[in-house]
Amino acid sequence: MVSTVDVQAQSQPAAAPRPEVVNDFVIVAATVNGSGSQTANATLIRALFTMGIPVNGKNLFPSNISGLPTWYTIRVSKDGYTARRDVSEVLVAFNPQTADADLAALPAGGVCIYPDDMKFAARREDVVYYPLPLKELVKNSGADVKLRDYIANMAYVGALGELLHIDFAEIKSALAHHFKGKAKAVDLNFTMVTMAAEHVRAHLPKQDPYRVARMNATGGRVLIDGNSAGALGAVFGGVSFGAWYPITPSTSLFDALGDYLAAMRHDPETGAATYAIVQAEDELAAIGMVLGAGWAGARAMTSTSGPGISLMTEFAGMGFFAEIPGVIWDIMRMGPSTGLPTRVSQGDVLPVYYLGHGDTRQVVLLPGSVAECFRFGWEAFDLAERLQTPVFVLSDLDIGMNLWMTEPFEYPDKPMDRGKVLTADDVKAAGEFARYKDSDGDGITYRTLPGNTHPLSAYFTRGTGHNERAVYSERPDDWSRNLTRLFKKHETARTLVPPPIVDRRAGARVGLIAYGSADSAICEARDQLRAAGLETSYLRVRALPLEATLREFVAQHETIYVVELNFDGQMHQLIQLYVPERAATIRSIAHCDGLPLTARFVTDAILGKEDPTHGHNR
Amino acid sequence: MVSTVDVQAQSQPAAAPRPEVVNDFVIVAATVNGSGSQTANATLIRALFTMGIPVNGKNLFPSNISGLPTWYTIRVSKDGYTARRDVSEVLVAFNPQTADADLAALPAGGVCIYPDDMKFAARREDVVYYPLPLKELVKNSGADVKLRDYIANMAYVGALGELLHIDFAEIKSALAHHFKGKAKAVDLNFTMVTMAAEHVRAHLPKQDPYRVARMNATGGRVLIDGNSAGALGAVFGGVSFGAWYPITPSTSLFDALGDYLAAMRHDPETGAATYAIVQAEDELAAIGMVLGAGWAGARAMTSTSGPGISLMTEFAGMGFFAEIPGVIWDIMRMGPSTGLPTRVSQGDVLPVYYLGHGDTRQVVLLPGSVAECFRFGWEAFDLAERLQTPVFVLSDLDIGMNLWMTEPFEYPDKPMDRGKVLTADDVKAAGEFARYKDSDGDGITYRTLPGNTHPLSAYFTRGTGHNERAVYSERPDDWSRNLTRLFKKHETARTLVPPPIVDRRAGARVGLIAYGSADSAICEARDQLRAAGLETSYLRVRALPLEATLREFVAQHETIYVVELNFDGQMHQLIQLYVPERAATIRSIAHCDGLPLTARFVTDAILGKEDPTHGHNR
Amino acid sequence: MVTTANPAPAAGSKVNLVGLERADYKGNPSTLCQGCGHDSISSQIMAVAFELSLPPYRVIKMSGIGCSSKSPAYFLNRSHGFNALHGRMPSVVTGATTVNRDLLALAVSGDGDTGSIGFGQYKHLLRRNVSMVYIIENNGVYGLTKGQFSATADVGQKLKYAGTNELPPIDLCMEAIIAGCGFVARSFAGDAKQVRELLKAAINYKGTAVLDIISPCVTFNNHEDSTKSYSYGKAHEERLHDITFVPKFEEITVDYDPGTTITVKLHDGPAIQLKKLDKEYNPTDRLAAIQMLEQAQAHQEFLTGLLYVNESRPTLVEVQHLVETPLVHLDAQRLRPPPEALAQIMAGLA
Amino acid sequence: MVTTANPAPAAGSKVNLVGLERADYKGNPSTLCQGCGHDSISSQIMAVAFELSLPPYRVIKMSGIGCSSKSPAYFLNRSHGFNALHGRMPSVVTGATTVNRDLLALAVSGDGDTGSIGFGQYKHLLRRNVSMVYIIENNGVYGLTKGQFSATADVGQKLKYAGTNELPPIDLCMEAIIAGCGFVARSFAGDAKQVRELLKAAINYKGTAVLDIISPCVTFNNHEDSTKSYSYGKAHEERLHDITFVPKFEEITVDYDPGTTITVKLHDGPAIQLKKLDKEYNPTDRLAAIQMLEQAQAHQEFLTGLLYVNESRPTLVEVQHLVETPLVHLDAQRLRPPPEALAQIMAGLA
Numbered sequence A, B: 001m002v003s004t005v006d007v008q009a010q011s012q013p014a015a016a017p018r019p020e021v022v023n024d025f026v027i028v029a030a031t032v033n034g035s036g037s038q039t040a041n042a043t044l045i046r047a048l049f050t051m052g053i054p055v056n057g058k059n060l061f062p063s064n065i066s067g068l069p070t071w072y073t074i075r076v077s078k079d080g081y082t083a084r085r086d087v088s089e090v091l092v093a094f095n096p097q098t099a100d101a102d103l104a105a106l107p108a109g110g111v112c113i114y115p116d117d118m119k120f121a122a123r124r125e126d127v128v129y130y131p132l133p134l135k136e137l138v139k140n141s142g143a144d145v146k147l148r149d150y151i152a153n154m155a156y157v158g159a160l161g162e163l164l165h166i167d168f169a170e171i172k173s174a175l176a177h178h179f180k181g182k183a184k185a186v187d188l189n190f191t192m193v194t195m196a197a198e199h200v201r202a203h204l205p206k207q208d209p210y211r212v213a214r215m216n217a218t219g220g221r222v223l224i225d226g227n228s229a230g231a232l233g234a235v236f237g238g239v240s241f242g243a244w245y246p247i248t249p250s251t252s253l254f255d256a257l258g259d260y261l262a263a264m265r266h267d268p269e270t271g272a273a274t275y276a277i278v279q280a281e282d283e284l285a286a287i288g289m290v291l292g293a294g295w296a297g298a299r300a301m302t303s304t305s306g307p308g309i310s311l312m313t314e315f316a317g318m319g320f321f322a323e324i325p326g327v328i329w330d331i332m333r334m335g336p337s338t339g340l341p342t343r344v345s346q347g348d349v350l351p352v353y354y355l356g357h358g359d360t361r362q363v364v365l366l367p368g369s370v371a372e373c374f375r376f377g378w379e380a381f382d383l384a385e386r387l388q389t390p391v392f393v394l395s396d397l398d399i400g401m402n403l404w405m406t407e408p409f410e411y412p413d414k415p416m417d418r419g420k421v422l423t424a425d426d427v428k429a430a431g432e433f434a435r436y437k438d439s440d441g442d443g444i445t446y447r448t449l450p451g452n453t454h455p456l457s458a459y460f461t462r463g464t465g466h467n468e469r470a471v472y473s474e475r476p477d478d479w480s481r482n483l484t485r486l487f488k489k490h491e492t493a494r495t496l497v498p499p500p501i502v503d504r505r506a507g508a509r510v511g512l513i514a515y516g517s518a519d520s521a522i523c524e525a526r527d528q529l530r531a532a533g534l535e536t537s538y539l540r541v542r543a544l545p546l547e548a549t550l551r552e553f554v555a556q557h558e559t560i561y562v563v564e565l566n567f568d569g570q571m572h573q574l575i576q577l578y579v580p581e582r583a584a585t586i587r588s589i590a591h592c593d594g595l596p597l598t599a600r601f602v603t604d605a606i607l608g609k610e611d612p613t614h615g616h617n618r
Numbered sequence C, D: 001m002v003t004t005a006n007p008a009p010a011a012g013s014k015v016n017l018v019g020l021e022r023a024d025y026k027g028n029p030s031t032l033c034q035g036c037g038h039d040s041i042s043s044q045i046m047a048v049a050f051e052l053s054l055p056p057y058r059v060i061k062m063s064g065i066g067c068s069s070k071s072p073a074y075f076l077n078r079s080h081g082f083n084a085l086h087g088r089m090p091s092v093v094t095g096a097t098t099v100n101r102d103l104l105a106l107a108v109s110g111d112g113d114t115g116s117i118g119f120g121q122y123k124h125l126l127r128r129n130v131s132m133v134y135i136i137e138n139n140g141v142y143g144l145t146k147g148q149f150s151a152t153a154d155v156g157q158k159l160k161y162a163g164t165n166e167l168p169p170i171d172l173c174m175e176a177i178i179a180g181c182g183f184v185a186r187s188f189a190g191d192a193k194q195v196r197e198l199l200k201a202a203i204n205y206k207g208t209a210v211l212d213i214i215s216p217c218v219t220f221n222n223h224e225d226s227t228k229s230y231s232y233g234k235a236h237e238e239r240l241h242d243i244t245f246v247p248k249f250e251e252i253t254v255d256y257d258p259g260t261t262i263t264v265k266l267h268d269g270p271a272i273q274l275k276k277l278d279k280e281y282n283p284t285d286r287l288a289a290i291q292m293l294e295q296a297q298a299h300q301e302f303l304t305g306l307l308y309v310n311e312s313r314p315t316l317v318e319v320q321h322l323v324e325t326p327l328v329h330l331d332a333q334r335l336r337p338p339p340e341a342l343a344q345i346m347a348g349l350a
């Protein structure tokens, strides 16, 4: 398993006779990348989901198209926990390359399902084995030779279904859902499922305690990944223009965007498109196109990841300074540099906030769930046009590419805010126009769009120094007046961005601060800490610049921990700067190995510093 | 004058009869860009300099080739102050476009030298006027018609020489120095100088108190600009490869580099070059070439300014992560975005320190004088190769493009440090090679160069995750081990970069922290503060990462002011993060209008907060 | 420095079809060097805009960074302008014209802006056939940064350090043709008549129209100077004056007939050969155009006129099958799908 | 995942002039898809390096980012390698080979790496004539990011959203010739013999040698799939399996004679036409080469062989008049001028 180290630290000896473990364990499917196990895993997740059992899947895949090891973990949790867990009790060992390490990673009493022709270097005695006659099953499946490698994956679906008591009717409808009801495909796949299940029933009596049982915990919810949610949000935000350059893990956002727009944004009569998507030659061009479209008055967006963000630096600074709206998604992957393209991190928070040379400050949104990806998907446009500045939405690979349960998304609760745009009539009424004049005292000035017919509405947009009339100026007073106004605008932004979500617990001495995909692990960790006698409050940051709620929260707690997935504790640094009087006492808990955060890591880190029994720090 | 506002705030009424003002005033020459006043100004500076009088010139020029207003200030200071001063007592009003504003900017009792055919909107009565019959003088100069606009500038040299008692022999030798002794050029120019001087002597009796007198304060010193000094330093640092893309104000560094190398780095026998300079197609290519050359084992550098730095972001991150030496000069100009290309700022400090997505930390040098530009010019290579990482040298337009007095540069006091490089024999002796193995515990590992004949010496350089053997790895433990080592290397860097310069004053309650071109204004401000009864200590930061001396200095002072030329107080933020226990009490004094810092601004800012009479803050 | 955003129309001058006078197409006073070819081009742009009765509000003035890229501030003050980043104007225009297909993009770039840092964007813009007029004010140098050679400098010119320039010049017209551009023309800044004719044709072309206009840099073409400006310690043998001195020149003007060749002496001494395509030349034959350019290059002469035309290629907005209404004019109802649409998608995910 | 950095040479294979066996030119096990054209090319690189008796330490393996750019890890483990940034390999090679002229740069890039994000660097590298072998493993798609079309995709192929690709493909050979490249060849990954011949010629060429090798992507060439992979909500009519499933293929191999044309059926059904230049073809005529390429494009066929050769152009290090000794081998004395030199300059400034 990917994180050998911590895992072994956690396995406990098996206690016999063993009580049943119902709806509370993790399945890990270790396969070869490209073998096509996605259908198998999606089917299992959906079947469990429709049985009403809280479930979450995480794809730990390599930066490779075919051949390297890949792991998929499925967490079944009656308590509704969705964070990664270090220990996986049920192993599907379908990858010879990693079989030994995967077996070693099992906790005592764990389950190992594997092809009967696979050899393990060292056989563990404290593990329950279920060998499957894979070759034979595949042969008998009647699947086209070309498809055999693929169909083999359905065998573990069948075996798990039988062993864990997954409802086969649900498995079948999951397949139907996956293949959009195509009977031929459903049958081919389901045949293999049943064959495997029958073999298990006939020859492999159950010896392990793990099973599932129907619940009522997922009613009305849906399953979706964050990138699709973000794309959907953008569509309901009225996006008209998208420019992008492919990069993992952001590609699927634009794939989804294209599909959603194709479905919803064509003229009913002519069939012509009311949107445009351009695959740019690189990220520099992508953001250039977005700013050009935003300047012209359209809701425009791009999506990328770390390397693309670096390439966008110069344009990001220009967008900030020339005050042009645009939305840039950064689906964070592990950096620096090319880093680990298929692993998660929250490493771009600080660099993106300061993106650009000179004194640049960007507006950043930090979705903590797929639902927020949807909401920020449309809200980002309102903010970008209201503030006339690029808005960065920092999601990550875990939220973006994995399947999450969520309440159905809510339709936007307010009309689109197109910001301060003057029509020809407005200019006529005003009798004058000064692009960078702060008439309202909020630092946000009025703009006109190209095509405005009023002779006074034209102005010149530039990245060089300018006065209130957008005329080139090198005057020291013009320059500092403009920077001071931009600073004021940033202060206004503090009041407009989504405020943090706070769960204040009476008497809690310790406050946790986190953001983005760390949320699920934090929620679980707080329960663990409570169980250990430590009550905590929790503030989830949802945007930069930071604002008053956070300062208040810090003031209300003796000890503050900022938990995040990067090396330098980037948010921790930004909070130190925002609340300098607590800079020395706010603590950083940073996790940075490419894997999603686990509750155990957070809990141990905090308990390592806190002694619940006495009311103070160790 | 460029900063109308502050200036008027400062002019005092003239008091008659007026005592002489000797060697302590500022001359400002207001001309039209492209009219060729550089020779005139350089001549004046050198003449004053060779008279032994401390002098400094600042060119406040527009981003334009010809036609826009430009100002050149020459500060004459018996006390050796070189910082900009808001008030200029002696005006050369040679630009009709700005004549009125320039006149208005004069303090009462100021001097105005102007072409007699120029009309002022409002004539001030509290100013001394010296009209010059420019057209006539030019006609009589016998200069080629094509050169008349140019030669006119020599008239103000002559007039100032006569009025301020500048030694004409020194003016003549200054011209000789400027034209490398070319008699024809010297004569043409000097003729105009004398004609103007004679006219003044004959028709314009002296009515103002300003004059100069020989001193002995510049003996043994030299005059040079920071970009030439940095280039010279690089040459004595053994630079072999330079790649660049033109950008103001960094261009003159590579121009100088090319000329110095041409003079000093050709093979005596063959005349072939022992260096290469490539004008790249853009900054992305320039830094790519530098990293390629550094990887191959050469001392390679580039030079740019803000916009180029932004474009280098992705490569900067790769250089940090793949651990490749290289030197990048950033001659800072005013940003964000294209900003004010010909105006100074210190706005890239924070973005460059964090340059790159993911958790990137760069090594940054901050020269505070032309002498340090020279020293860091060679030392940067030692650091880059020792630390195997890009080293950024952040100078600015004021240091880089203006003429400064300095002690002659000292020849490098240590041999070149080529860092941890293994030869074929070394590898043979070791019997193995692991590129990223931390054998010495300082986070710095050993590298081999392409061309190394030992079969085990080859390795693969990449921006993706790798283990100690430089083999691609996505293992969480490999990743975090590597990032942890890179962090350790950054800690080692703290101990290797040039430490701050500290002037600790006994009993000083207030400590000032500054860097780069702010130094000259700080030194003068400290004298003003002392005169006002406030003794201060001073620490000048010379590099990032910050280190222990600074923490100590902060601890030793009740109040700390960080003074810098940017909007957000970027160094202030970095110091808050480095000394969190003082984050709330360290104060920021930031100046950001494109003009060099003045002592008056610093003094007023501090006296506004400090009350010297009582021992505490207001 | 620029001081007024909209000078009043000069009285008495006659009015065009949209009721505007010549003065209505003016820009701010130029801050370029006296005699700079770029200013000659700006004059022709103003003249053509007036003569074609272009409604200023339909025009957007786009540029990168450079002396040439500054010039949009010096014409058509009643049109919106965007002075983008160095080399990145093409991407900005792509975004702007895609979301508002009614706009006429008049873009001005330089040889450095287009041929060096912006070369990738230039070629990809051409590949997409974005609707716009792409004017390159080509002087073979980086003017604004004081006279370094650009990638279009001729072989044989002196390079700052490597001695004589042995690098082949990039021919931006050839590059355009290869990239599939359907309107490729070359002219000389001083040939007012030809510049105007080609500008009018370009404005009436639906896709990307490239106009590579040789536009001498009066200040830095003098290589002896430019290669030495700012330089340290070199002997300036004959110079009697200041290296920052910019002498004033008159703009060069030429007028010659199709099919003929003339030699133009530039301010700084060197001369260039201009050969005007004759009336019989058929610009629709791509291979022939390439051939002509290859030969002209061999003879070190600049071929002027409309080199290649191809009306058939669809533009980017056509390829994207966009609605006729500019996307920026779509109302909220057409931008944000109804609640039912969301409900339906949610149902599919349940 | 790669696990060993230096596999032991396989015993028994014969030895070349530098005393090395074939195994000494091996790389790490490939992690590309089974049947990927890129692996075929790697095999030929190893074979040629052995046959030419290249000392591995003289070779540097350079690349950008992509499946193709990964391949340097799969050959010549005894040579230093540099897997640079996406599209930026050319600049890195320029720096490395300029400071060490003894190195032989074998660079591998992809059509996306070179034709999209790296296009500007590609063209400027060619203009400088940097000494190197520049191999483009051209598959018309972005393999590593799962099958988007690249700028070399043919007209008529389907584009993800805009329907059929109406954008003209960039012909990287034509672009090379126009940019002044003196060695331009095209081949097909499956044509082992031709790839080896051209590789040998390229290695012996002193300037930039461009080798554009059609290298089918077995996984994403199937446009029906690639345009839909990851896509949401589309009906995958006929698909019975998982979209992430990558079937295994055998590598395609071909062998045909000069002057002849063959049709190669790719794994996914579509076929491409290969036309091998015949023996009489004279590759020294630039215009003729351009003409041939224009025609081939018109006929939708790929011309293979050595398209253009020009030995006369000086390389970058020649233009720079560098000393014979590689700059990285200069000793401290030759790098740092003596104290007198500094003293003299200081005197001049006093």
Ligand SMILES: Cc1ncc(C[n+]2csc(CCOP(=O)(O)OP(=O)(O)O)c2C)c(N)n1
Residues within 6 Å of the ligand: B245, B246, B247, B248, B283, B307, B308, B311, B338, C065, C066, C067, C068, C069, C086, C109, C110, C111, C112, C113, C114, C137, C139, C141, C142, C143, C144, C145, C150
């Ligand atoms: C990213 C970036 N790099 C460098 C510069 C500096 N710069 C400004 S204009 C210019 C060259 C302009 O040359 P060209 O496009 O030919 O215009 P010209 O001045 O010759 O008309 C350069 C290098 C910049 N503004 N931005």
Ligand SMILES: Cc1ncc(C[n+]2csc(CCOP(=O)(O)OP(=O)(O)O)c2C)c(N)n1
Residues within 6 Å of the ligand: A245, A246, A247, A248, A283, A307, A308, A311, A338, D065, D066, D067, D068, D069, D086, D109, D110, D111, D112, D113, D114, D137, D139, D141, D142, D143, D144, D145, D150
């Ligand atoms: C700056 C940047 N943008 C995007 C990516 C994502 N990316 C990796 S490889 C690739 C395309 C590779 O295509 P190609 O060069 O044709 O190589 P192939 O995989 O087809 O062999 C992209 C877009 C990246 N690594 N860096």
Ligand code: SF4
Residues within 6 Å of the ligand: B065, C031, C032, C033, C035, C036, C037, C038, C067, C068, C139, C143, C144, C216, C217, C218, C219, C220
């Ligand atoms: S420097 Fe050259 S290009 Fe720039 S304005 Fe002057 S003449 Fe024109």
Ligand code: SF4
Residues within 6 Å of the ligand: A065, D031, D032, D033, D035, D036, D037, D038, D067, D068, D139, D143, D144, D216, D217, D218, D219, D220
């Ligand atoms: S995805 Fe295509 S290019 Fe990449 S390895 Fe697989 S077959 Fe080759």
Ligand SMILES: [Mg+2]
Residues within 6 Å of the ligand: C110, C111, C112, C137, C138, C139, C140, C141, C142, C143, C150
């Ligand atoms: Mg130019």
Ligand SMILES: [Mg+2]
Residues within 6 Å of the ligand: D110, D111, D112, D137, D138, D139, D140, D141, D142, D143, D150
């Ligand atoms: Mg490809």
